[in-house]
Amino acid sequence: MGDEDWEAEIIKPHISSYVPVFEKDRYSSGANGDTFNRTPASSSDPGFSNNKFEEGDSSGFWRESSNDCEDNQTRNRGFSKRGGYQDGNDSEASGSSRRGGRGSFRGCRGGFGRGSPNSDYEQDEGTQRSGGIFGSRRSALSGAGNGDTFQSRSGSRSGRGGYKGLNEEVITGSGKNSWKSEAEGGESGDTQGPKVTYIPPPPPEDEDSIFAHYQTGINFDKYDTILVEVSGHDPPPAILTFEEANLCQTLNNNIAKAGYTKLTPVQKYSIPIIQGGRDLMACAQTGSGKTAAFLLPILAHMMRDGITASRFKELQEPECIIVAPTRELINQIYLEARKFSFGTCVRAVVTYGGTQLGHSIRQIVQGCNILCATPGRLMDIIGKEKIGLRQVKYLVLDEADRMLDMGFGPEMKKLISCPGMPSKEQRQTLMFSATFPEEIQRLAGEFLKANYLFVAVGQVGGACRDVQQTILQVGQYSKREKLVEILRNIGDERTMVFVETKKKADFIATFLCQEKISTTSIHGDREQREREQALGDFRCGKCPVLVATSVAARGLDIENVQHVINFDLPSTIDEYVHRIGRTGRCGNTGRAISFFDLESDSQLAQPLVKVLSDAQQDVPAWLEEIAFSTYGPGFSGNARGNVFASVDTRKNYHGKSSLNTAGFSSSQAPNPVDDESWD
């Protein structure tokens, strides 16, 4: 199984894909006024000669969102046949199972082809390296003759052509080694697929880069007013300051260099719990510092207990394993671990799918105290006997609800029953997320000691109040126009646009480029190298718009993301909470605008009303009406279609539960409901 359910796909060899260039003024309204005749703009470019977007062929695109998704089986998706955009109706998932299994097929890799059939591979690297993903605003539309324009990514992983990147080995599909099974060293999850050769560039080593951080926002101090509930037997008292955590000098120095002066609520409660050796399930709003909440006490313990200094060994036995659902997120966690362990003898290593396994192994065998991994790759490395589990003292599941759901749950179960893995009584298991559905909490019991503590900062599963949420009623066929209008108003401020399918991510990104809005995209069909490039271009502002699928919904901490736009609403409210949490982080404010399509989103009306009202946002009357009409007069605004817990599910539990605010006793606590200035 792959390390991301979005990724667990069988890769088809060499199906080139192109996105034709099409001009705005060539769009003509169809019968409904919104459909486009997709005519290639540049017939002079030979590559576009077949790239007709005929209404007949492609009409499915705008109707396919509910039956195409990242997870589900999709055949011949994207821009197959070097042109004609295949409609999405060949996707089999139904709306109700949009987030179904992991066994989807990787159809052609929808991309932004140059249209020169013979130059795919040669051009691929050059253009990707030089021109950003979709090229600059200028070049994005220029079509032929500009190497920075549309990049031929589609066949880049093809087994036939072979290519060479800066950090990659040449692979050729015709050789017998080009298709490797998992056992042969292929990426986990690809039963048959090309050998993954991408070696990510090493992160910068200089201290300034390691400790680079963004400023906390004006609402950082308001974290103190959030209600915190700790449940479970005998929780230790919260700490109020970093000094109270009694960390060693090196850690304190690193904390200071990272710009942390004050603990966030989840840190105030989690640090002493973890230092006390307790298992923990912690739920706190997006962007409120959960990563440091587990890293700091783990590092403190490692420093206190003394760890085996990192040294070369064929079998490494890390003291701590951290797992997260996406590659970019685990890499981010690794960078945080590297930052906080700077100047200590603790060595953190990261490994994730989409990168060369041999490279990961080389990193690991040099010494590994903290292993940050995506699940599939972790199981691969364990299978290869490069990682032994006997010394594991800390097992961290970040985005724990995602790690335990149907996608990753089985792999996590395998992990805890691996030979050598200490039993839950012998290790400390820590789970963090902004959302914790009740059924997932119940599953988590298998991983945690019976006396684990549950920390809920604010409303479990609630949206960050620093994000101003707006829900607009926009029909499927008006979405693009609305998106462009909003993005033009936004200007150059960094914006993440979420769509439901990989195919649509490519399509919308291309469309925005044509509208001269500098855009890149990230989704599970892109090469890892491309994903990292896209994120880099977005982070540095080169492409201020990032079109993403849910692969980017969780955990990513990107400075200055001021806007999130849900072009398509997700199928669950938890997903919505995570997506909009990419903005409004660490006390900064942000805005989220969501397009609500009456045709497809009514099931979300009720939980949306609840999330909006819990976060003290305006709830549109029309949305309330839909919520009522969908769920009948019994609807109180409290129930959720996709239930998340408001409390620890062990509430029938007789242990102590203390309600508190971060840094205040209950009696001192301002009533957060009265605090109207959140937004």
Ligand SMILES: Nc1ncnc2c1ncn2[C@@H]1O[C@H](COP(=O)(O)OP(=O)(O)OP(=O)(O)O)[C@@H](O)[C@H]1O
């Ligand atoms: N005490 C602190 N002081 C200043 N900045 C902090 C503090 N704690 C965390 N941060 C910063 O806040 C940002 C968000 O932290 P982090 O990514 O850990 O949030 P999170 O709660 O894990 O979010 P998500 O739910 O989206 O995964 C990061 O840039 C981090 O460095």
